[in-house]
């Protein structure tokens with residue numbers, strides 16, 4: 387009788403553990419701006435390759451950080467001249483890109499924060515405008 391009870395107890399714990407294992411896995415945490423910068427942006431932005439504004443260079447960033455955070459982030463995200471869209475990394479999340487921009491802006495003395503939900507909304511609205519403008523410019527060139 388003791389054995390049967392033990393067996394039942396075991397089965398219940400094992401199935402309980404199984405149910406826990408089936409619980410949804412939390413979405414992978416987004417990377418911090420500095421990490422994104424190091425992995426993706428530093429190639430150009432550390433040295434000024436292709437005339438990219440250099441990290442921490444107040445002259446390079448001076449006029450850029452006068453722009454609204456959402457505008458500059460969206461313009462970089464869709465790409466501008468030799469700045470590749472998404473920093474050249476197609477699987478980068480917009481929010482991760484935005485954090486990297488905020489990180490670089492802070493390095494140049496701006497007090498930009500990592501975007502919250504409200505800022506992400508603004509960036510998405512600006513992204514739409516920037517894409518529309520790009521499409522128009524491309525048409526005008528033809």
Ligand code: HEC
Pocket residue numbers: 422423426427428429430431435436437438439450458459461462466467468469470472473474483486487
């Ligand atoms: C292949 C090189 C390259 C990589 C990689 C790159 N950039 Fe750039 N970036 C540039 C260049 C060049 C410019 C200057 C574009 C211009 O104004 O002509 C620039 C400009 C920018 C600007 C200013 C945009 C504007 O409106 O003037 C932002 C913001 C920016 N980059 C963010 C990033 C972030 C964030 C990453 C990484 C996720 C990144 N860049 C990766 C080359 C690069």
